[in-house]
Amino acid sequence: MTFKKTLFTGGLIAGLAATAAFAQDATAPAADAAAAAAEAAPAAAGGVSPETAYILNTLLFLIGGFLVMWMAAGFAMLEAGLVRSKNVSMQCLKNIALYAIAGLMYWIVGYSLMYTGVDGGYIGTFAPYAFDPVGGNALDTGYSTASDWFFQMVFVATAASIVSGTLAERIKLWPFLLFTVLLTGFIYPIAGSWKWGGGWLNEMGFQDFAGSTLVHSVGGWAALAGALLLGARKGRFPKEGAPTAMPGSSIPLATLGTFILWLGWFGFNGASQLAMGTINDVSDVSRIFANTNLAAAGGVVAALILLQVIYKRVDVTMVLNGALAGLVSITAEPLTPSPLAAILIGAVGGVIVVFAVPMLDKLKIDDVVGAIPVHLLAGIWGTIAVPLTNSGASFSVQLIGIVAYGVFTFVVSLVVWGILKATIGIRVSEEEEALGLDRTEVGVEAYPEFAVGRA
Known part of the structure; x- marks a missing residue:
């Protein structure tokens, strides 16, 4: 995986290192101080030595990786x-x-499909991924290969989590898990190879810094395909009248999940800088953190105001999704926007949620957690918005990438869901749905003391 930024800056920091070496021992002979400065200068060519840059870059991947892993808890609570x-x-x-499936499949085949031997094409190689040997290093790459694998793996788990929320309350467990195997092992890695693996879209100049399209829209397209074949929950869309509201079990849990996701997003976007071995890189990571936070805040405030204006009351679930939509929107380019631009990009994501949720209701598409507006539609918006702040991107190429990812993911997912539906079935029975999947599919109820007919 290539760095977005070089690991070395230049002579200014080397000069500062020479000054520091002299100041470290003012009583040392001038010759000794000069020798120390000469020794320090190469190491400071980019702020630190290659070995230290290796450590810092690896640390960025590991910290970013476990923050994104924490997003799995956020999705679960949401x-x-x-x-x-x-x-x-x-x-x-x-x-x-x-x-767990994402972790296994991304090691067995996913990482190699995404990053090994793509060379401007459409797919990598079918092979498990090999880490550095014990005690080994990869100084030529600038980071530990295992840290890179871990950081990339948690991204694919995010894509699968998006599908989980949309199809909740009526899908069978094992067909969902079988789809997850194919999504995390093949669909996502092949799609990801086109840009992040150095494939054909990367050659065209398509820009998607941390995955508004590669991660979020891919998950959204897969979820949409599943929702269309699975159908809505029983009673959600009566033949006449407005859609039936089916309130969730716990707004506090959903709010906690949103805050966990917001926190994890700093690793998602910040560590996608892919380097922390220079002052420039650390400054850029900091800017990415700030823009990410501003975009989420913009999504929240936009949803708040719009809901009050349109409905004269504020739906907390839409506000939560406004935050997430703001985060998804800025993910395609969190570095180059000004603070105001980041707020506006996130705010548009919040607006998308407010209008898209009722639109899905009119289309009778049942998306339990609102993942399609948040991840698919806001992801598309964020990817289109990249050229507004990044002069290296073009609207035409961004649109080509959006369409390519959409067609590939939706069609392949539709085929996979269709095969599963025709063979083992993907939907529980009406009776099982009415009783709840905790009792019929899992056998363990989350809140047994509140179950109907229980003491």
Whole structure:
């Protein structure tokens, strides 16, 4: 995986290192101080020596990776809060299972498909990924290969989590997990190779810094394909009248999940700088953190105001999704926007949520947690918005990338869901849905003391 930035800056820091070496021991002979400065200068060519840059870059991947891994907990809590009480255990089970499957599949085949031997093409190689030997290093790459694999792996788990929330409360466990195997092992890695693996879209100049399209829209397209074939929850869209509201089990849990996701996003976007061995890189990571936070805040405030204006009251679930939509929107380019531009980009994401949720209701597409507006539609918006602040991107190439990812992911997902539906079935029975998947699919109820007919 190539760096977005070089690991070395230049002579100014080398000069500062020479000054520091002299100041370190003012009583030393001038010759000794000069020798110390000469020794320090090469190491300071980019602020630190190659060995130190290797350590810092690896640390960035590891810290960013475990922050993104923490997003798995955020998705689990968000979904647990937004589904009904009788389906909470199922969502928790799906989220821990999909994370484990993603980790295995991305080692078995996913990483190599995405990054090994793509060379401007459409796909990498079919092989497990090999880490550095014990005690070994990869100074030629500038970071530990295992740290890079871990950082990339947690991204694919994020894509799978998006599908989980949309299809909640009516999908069978094992068909969902089988789809997760194919999504994390093949669909996502092949799509990711086109840009991040140095494939054909990368050659065209397509820009997607941390994955508004590569991660979020890919997950959104897969979720949409599943939702269309799975159908809506029983009673969600009556033949006449407005859609039936099905309130979730716990707004506090959903809010906690949102804050966890917001926190994890600093690793998602910040560590996508891919380097921390120079002053420039550390400054850029800091700027990415700030823009990421501003965009989320913009999404929240935009949703708040718009909901009050349109509905004369504020739906907390839409505000939560406004924050997430702001985060998704800035993910395609969190570095180059000014603070005001970051706020506006995130605010548009919040607006998308407010208008897209009722639009899906009109289309009778049942998206339990609002993942399609947040991840698919806001992801598309964020990718289109890149040229507004990044002069290296073009609207035409961005649109080509959006369409390519959309067609590939939606069509392949539709085929996979269709095969699963025709063979083992993907939907529980009406009776099982009415009883709740905790009792019928999992066997462990999240809130047994509140279950109907229980003491």
